[in-house]
Amino acid sequence: MNIKINKKEYAAKDGETIFVACLRNGIKIPTLCGTKNSHEGVCRICVVENNGRLITSCNTKISEGMEIVTESENISKARRINLELLWADHAGKCVTCKKNQKCELQNLATEQKIENFHFIPRKEELTDRENLDLLKDNRTRVVVDEGNACISRTTELCVECRRCINVCPTKELSFNHRAGDVVVGTPYEKPLDCIFCGQCVKDCPTGALTDKNDLLEIIGQLNDLKKMAVALIDPAIMDSVAFEQEEITSQRKLIATLQSLGFEKVFDLGFGMELALEKMTQVVKNSTKNNLMLSHCPSFNLFIEKYYPQFRKNIIDVTHPDELMAEFIKTEYAKKEKINPEDLMVVSISSCVAKKTPVKSSSPSEISKGGEAYFTGQAGSPMAKFDGVKNLDYVITVRELGWIIRQQKIKFEDIGNADFNSGLAVKNEKIKDIIKAGKTAEMIAEKLKVKYIVADGVPQIKNILRDLDKGRVETKIIEAMVCDGGCVNGGGQARQI
Amino acid sequence: MEKEIKIITKNWGQINPNQIADYIAVGGYISLEKFIKEMTPALALEEIKLSGLCGRGGAGFPTGMKLESVQKEKSKEKYFICNLDESEPGTYKDRSIVDCDPHMLLEGIIIEALIVGACKAFIYVNGNYQKQIAILERVVGQAQEKNFLGEKILGSKYNLEIEIFVGAGAYICGEETALINSIEGNRGEPKLRPPFPTQVGLFGKPTAVNNAETIANIPWIIARGGKKYATIGSKKSPGTKLFIINGSVKNPAVFEAPLGTKLSTLIDEYAGGVQKGKEFWFAQVGGSSGRLVLKKDLNMKLEYDREAKVSLGSGAILVIDKTVDIHELLLSWMSFFRRESCGKCVPCREGTFRLWEIAKRLQDGEISERDVIAIKDILWTLNNTTFCPLGKFAATAFGDAINNFQKEIYRLSK
Ligand SMILES: Cc1cc2nc3c(=O)[nH]c(=O)nc-3n(C[C@H](O)[C@H](O)[C@H](O)COP(=O)(O)O)c2cc1C
Ligand code: SF4
Ligand code: SF4
Ligand code: SF4
Ligand code: FES
Numbered sequence: 001m002n003i004k005i006n007k008k009e010y011a012a013k014d015g016e017t018i019f020v021a022c023l024r025n026g027i028k029i030p031t032l033c034g035t036k037n038s039h040e041g042v043c044r045i046c047v048v049e050n051n052g053r054l055i056t057s058c059n060t061k062i063s064e065g066m067e068i069v070t071e072s073e074n075i076s077k078a079r080r081i082n083l084e085l086l087w088a089d090h091a092g093k094c095v096t097c098k099k100n101q102k103c104e105l106q107n108l109a110t111e112q113k114i115e116n117f118h119f120i121p122r123k124e125e126l127t128d129r130e131n132l133d134l135l136k137d138n139r140t141r142v143v144v145d146e147g148n149a150c151i152s153r154t155t156e157l158c159v160e161c162r163r164c165i166n167v168c169p170t171k172e173l174s175f176n177h178r179a180g181d182v183v184v185g186t187p188y189e190k191p192l193d194c195i196f197c198g199q200c201v202k203d204c205p206t207g208a209l210t211d212k213n214d215l216l217e218i219i220g221q222l223n224d225l226k227k228m229a230v231a232l233i234d235p236a237i238m239d240s241v242a243f244e245q246e247e248i249t250s251q252r253k254l255i256a257t258l259q260s261l262g263f264e265k266v267f268d269l270g271f272g273m274e275l276a277l278e279k280m281t282q283v284v285k286n287s288t289k290n291n292l293m294l295s296h297c298p299s300f301n302l303f304i305e306k307y308y309p310q311f312r313k314n315i316i317d318v319t320h321p322d323e324l325m326a327e328f329i330k331t332e333y334a335k336k337e338k339i340n341p342e343d344l345m346v347v348s349i350s351s352c353v354a355k356k357t358p359v360k361s362s363s364p365s366e367i368s369k370g371g372e373a374y375f376t377g378q379a380g381s382p383m384a385k386f387d388g389v390k391n392l393d394y395v396i397t398v399r400e401l402g403w404i405i406r407q408q409k410i411k412f413e414d415i416g417n418a419d420f421n422s423g424l425a426v427k428n429e430k431i432k433d434i435i436k437a438g439k440t441a442e443m444i445a446e447k448l449k450v451k452y453i454v455a456d457g458v459p460q461i462k463n464i465l466r467d468l469d470k471g472r473v474e475t476k477i478i479e480a481m482v483c484d485g486g487c488v489n490g491g492g493q494a495r496q497i
Numbered sequence: 498m499e500k501e502i503k504i505i506t507k508n509w510g511q512i513n514p515n516q517i518a519d520y521i522a523v524g525g526y527i528s529l530e531k532f533i534k535e536m537t538p539a540l541a542l543e544e545i546k547l548s549g550l551c552g553r554g555g556a557g558f559p560t561g562m563k564l565e566s567v568q569k570e571k572s573k574e575k576y577f578i579c580n581l582d583e584s585e586p587g588t589y590k591d592r593s594i595v596d597c598d599p600h601m602l603l604e605g606i607i608i609e610a611l612i613v614g615a616c617k618a619f620i621y622v623n624g625n626y627q628k629q630i631a632i633l634e635r636v637v638g639q640a641q642e643k644n645f646l647g648e649k650i651l652g653s654k655y656n657l658e659i660e661i662f663v664g665a666g667a668y669i670c671g672e673e674t675a676l677i678n679s680i681e682g683n684r685g686e687p688k689l690r691p692p693f694p695t696q697v698g699l700f701g702k703p704t705a706v707n708n709a710e711t712i713a714n715i716p717w718i719i720a721r722g723g724k725k726y727a728t729i730g731s732k733k734s735p736g737t738k739l740f741i742i743n744g745s746v747k748n749p750a751v752f753e754a755p756l757g758t759k760l761s762t763l764i765d766e767y768a769g770g771v772q773k774g775k776e777f778w779f780a781q782v783g784g785s786s787g788r789l790v791l792k793k794d795l796n797m798k799l800e801y802d803r804e805a806k807v808s809l810g811s812g813a814i815l816v817i818d819k820t821v822d823i824h825e826l827l828l829s830w831m832s833f834f835r836r837e838s839c840g841k842c843v844p845c846r847e848g849t850f851r852l853w854e855i856a857k858r859l860q861d862g863e864i865s866e867r868d869v870i871a872i873k874d875i876l877w878t879l880n881n882t883t884f885c886p887l888g889k890f891a892a893t894a895f896g897d898a899i900n901n902f903q904k905e906i907y908r909l910s911k
Contacts, residue, residue, distance in 0.1 A: 178667070
């Protein structure tokens, strides 16, 4: 099929949208609500002209005879007005916002050269007395949710683009109320109590959904001379860290950056992965039971707790690599290096948001009540002892790392390359790819000569669990990762635009 | 007044609407019998196409064409929906049909559903219409007893089930894709089209949605033929229409008049003219989404015509006299849309909210230069970029008022 874009003929593929056809031919159209997987057409920013009429490019399929124009006075006007309206649907608190400089709304306003903002933000406390009197009943209610350990939510910054609603694998979020009163959130505005995969945080264009952490506290500890800061690098983040901070082009560069932030030791999480693999192999070997579920994806564990509690006992009781490694560092490593464990701060830089949940919680609802650690203390559990020291002090995502880097005004010109500290080296480099791509089960199975099943993404997981429930499958081990494609696409990764 | 032609209102006040026997006594369900015993769905469709009937829900889409596209679909599962959401302020024609002659509506629904081959028909009723819901439940039961509905209707091979679906009274749920969402149990907001409901409708199956008034014409057309129907009213849109005339007129009520009747005739002859001592200012035609008609244009004919400047909409006519406060009117329109926007798309959600804010300021006389520019911008984006027509509706009357009554609205001295 042939269509005209900006007066030039192009060959377009049947069934593709105008947006995709343009992109394929190097013409970029601004978008906000549209993502790779959803095109709800709610923001109206991606408008183009077809034979003089404004249409949205993200969800209109091409058809014979289209004459598309991607830049015109009317197109700019539409984008300007809609962005101005949207801007005022959002409290412009850029300076204190975690998404500052990484916010898609902010970027659009800059790109589209929005200079004149006609409307008073309707989700912001007003200071101007005159406006306050005039508009006091025009404020929109803001919902803030700090009731869980992983994700901060505030609708003050939400622009109702619905990306989070569309990406959520368990449909936790919804569009509530109507018209100017819409609130994107949970049913009946209950605190978020989900599997904390973090995909919604990754997709949120603004600061409405952010990773939860006291980053200023981390910075404080980094600057504290008494503290020794240890960073663990999750190998999966290497796939996305450059999208967050383009200067970090290699692992060695990342290590040097972390050192300049104040991390005295930087280790490869691969070490922890080997620990986990070993322990899991051991448990599988010693178990006579079938359908054992590997436990290194915390979201999967929460998913079972919440939706398939009948399989709770199938999950093998080994925690995730980050925690195991932190435990190792605070015990054996500290002893060897003669460091007081209390002076250590272990921070894992992770592709995963769910790892922020305190290890081995009793139930997801307890996690959502607060950030405190809960240990089940089950007999035989490697995590049974809880001696009051938190092993893994913080889990930060790639986005949070970016924020700290920007906050600390790191000058990349001055940063060279560095290598991991010695002492906790990875034995087999292959382990990294194995864990991040979901091949742990395969590895254990080969070693023990048993059968296994692998699933990634909630739809696949549901299928397998349904089959298990019906007794239609029988295997030795099941490896499941909630994020599509495993940790490389984890919720803590930077969004690739 | 011309010789009165009554199609929809012919039994109003003549029969007891609660008695199916009364309706049968005046020739009710004869059309259904005729359809079942003498016609095929294809033949009946032909009559409807000949009649030139077009939708009375607002858009004026040719009914025959819509039914044909659903009839053509091969799917085993198809649906027919009677749109009785009617939530336009000042519009109560569909409600009046249920109040005065519910069996005629039901007969129309059954015939149309059988024409398209639907396995089930829904009546989507505005949840505020409690009394009408009770009436509909009763008449569906009566029709069932007489085997006008159910299995093997009147001994034929046709089966049909009817469900009365009670909506929550949201204006947007009158829009057919939002209505479908609502029945499906989803949030009441419009869906992207294409695909059109005639191909991918309720539960993904081909679906015909018609307004209640459109449907009420069907028994007449089947009984007397499409050709005859086409001679009534205007060439572009044959038939009669229910007009709901409100505001500063002597007799505000629902009237049935041929399409093509002049607006002045409706106001002066049907509704008895402007109330004594009051002076006509303008009329709003088509409900809250309707355009404003000034005195000089009162001669216009009211018909469904895509090219016409003034769209007939649902047929509501609001007559405004010179004592009415324009600011109050602006605010009442915007309060409506600011509440009824589904909130899905940015220009409508935010635009109606801002226009409502500005309308409040206009009322208080506290508007700034910034607001004057904002009004223009918002009206433009509502007209050009919203997801569904509601956005455009919100801009129509407000825009006309700003264009015609600048002096009054901005309190200018000249
Ligand atoms: C915002 C909006 C509200 C609508 N409300 C109604 C309504 O209340 N009743 C109705 O019959 N049609 C309504 N419609 C029109 C329907 O979408 C649809 O066109 C109609 O039901 C088709 O029936 P018809 O062809 O018989 O007119 C509305 C449309 C829009 C855009
Ligand atoms: S963290 Fe994951 S499960 Fe929880 S709301 Fe976000 S996308 Fe849904
Ligand atoms: S929370 Fe973020 S992703 Fe979700 S609708 Fe609001 S702005 Fe969009
Ligand atoms: S124009 Fe947009 S917000 Fe308004 S009713 Fe339609 S879809 Fe909803
Ligand atoms: S990206 Fe197309 S409407 Fe939002």
